[in-house]
Amino acid sequence: xxxxxxxRDPRATADGPQAGHDAGSGTRQADExxxxxxxxxxxxxxxxxxxxxxxxxxxSARGMLIxxxxxxxxxxxxxxxxxxxxxxxxxxxxxxxxxxxxxAGDAGYLPASPELPEGWSSNYARWVTGRSDDVDFWEVxxxxxxxxxxxxxxxxxxxxxxxxxxxxxxxxxxSRTIGGIDWDLLDxxxxxxxxxxxxxxxxxxxxxxxxxxxxxxxxEAVIEDVRQNAVEEAERLSSSDTDGA
Numbered sequence: 001x002x003x004x005x006x007x008r009d010p011r012a013t014a015d016g017p018q019a020g021h022d023a024g025s026g027t028r029q030a031d032e033x034x035x036x037x038x039x040x041x042x043x044x045x046x047x048x049x050x051x052x053x054x055x056x057x058x059x060s061a062r063g064m065l066i067x068x069x070x071x072x073x074x075x076x077x078x079x080x081x082x083x084x085x086x087x088x089x090x091x092x093x094x095x096x097x098x099x100x101x102x103x104a105g106d107a108g109y110l111p112a113s114p115e116l117p118e119g120w121s122s123n124y125a126r127w128v129t130g131r132s133d134d135v136d137f138w139e140v141x142x143x144x145x146x147x148x149x150x151x152x153x154x155x156x157x158x159x160x161x162x163x164x165x166x167x168x169x170x171x172x173x174x175s176r177t178i179g180g181i182d183w184d185l186l187d188x189x190x191x192x193x194x195x196x197x198x199x200x201x202x203x204x205x206x207x208x209x210x211x212x213x214x215x216x217x218x219x220e221a222v223i224e225d226v227r228q229n230a231v232e233e234a235e236r237l238s239s240s241d242t243d244g245a
Contacts, residue, residue, distance in 0.1 A: 092121070092123045092124070093121045094121075094122040094123065096140055097113040099113075099126070103126075103127035107127060107136070109156060109202075109229065110232070111229075112140075112152065112202075112204070112229065113125075113225060114218065114221030114224070116218070116221055117145065118145070119144075120144055121143050122141060122142050123141045123143055124139075124141045126140075133159075134157075135162040136157065137155035137157075138152075138154040139154075142218065144214045144217075148209060148211060149209055150208035150210045151206070151207050151208050152204070152205075152206055152222060153204070153206075154202050154203070154204050154205075154222075154226070155203055163196070163205075166205050167186060167196065167205070167207075168188065169188065170194040170207075172184055173187045176195060178197075178219035178220055179220040179224070180223075181197050181199065181223060182197065183197040184196045192208055193207065193212065194206070195219060197219075199222070199223055201230070202226055
């Protein structure tokens with residue numbers, strides 16, 4: 001029958017127009033993507049500077065280079081003239097007796113400059129004055145032959161407050177006899193040893209990380225030197241009195 005011949009597949013009726021619509025959309029999307037890609041890949045137009053703008057830009061760059069060069073000219077010599085902080089940097093050999101004689105005028109006595117065994121050296125020696133506690137003192141750092149360190153501090157004007165400040169948080173652990181004199185033996189929180197004693201009117205403090213045997217060597221040398229200086233000072237005063245009479 002003619003009615004059967006005119007029947008159509010419902011899927012063909014539904015899908016046909018939709019399929020054509022999708023194909024058209026895909027073509028337009030592809031064209032749009034191609035256009036965007038072309039715009040992105042297209043080189044931007046060159047930026048053209050006026051002569052004045054180019055001159056200002058060149059001047060700024062030249063000024064920056066000059067400033068950088070001037071900074072390097074100041075910094076580099078300082079850097080290369082200062083030695084690297086290695087162990088050798090601190091292994092100086094100060095002439096302690098000479099510095100002690102220079103300090104004697106301010107101290108009113110000849111500070112200790114102990115004679116120590118070969119291999120020992122000093123990396124600083126100074127007379128410290130002008131402190132708020134009004135206690136001036138002599139201070140010397142010694143490097144031992146075994147790379148230990150002992151600091152010598154001496155004053156004839158000590159008081160309990162000054163002594164406590166110099167000792168810090170070190171705690172008394174006992175006593176030690178060196179050169180026939182009893183020393184207070186203290187242990188600091190950082191592991192250093194501290195020895196303190198009175199020698200012929202002077203308060204002497206030794207502290208550092210050296211061995212006790214090295215402290216004994218230092219202590220004996222300091223006692224001998226302080227006593228010798230006291231004898232020489234007494235003879236000098238006696239001679240001055242005689243000459244004045």
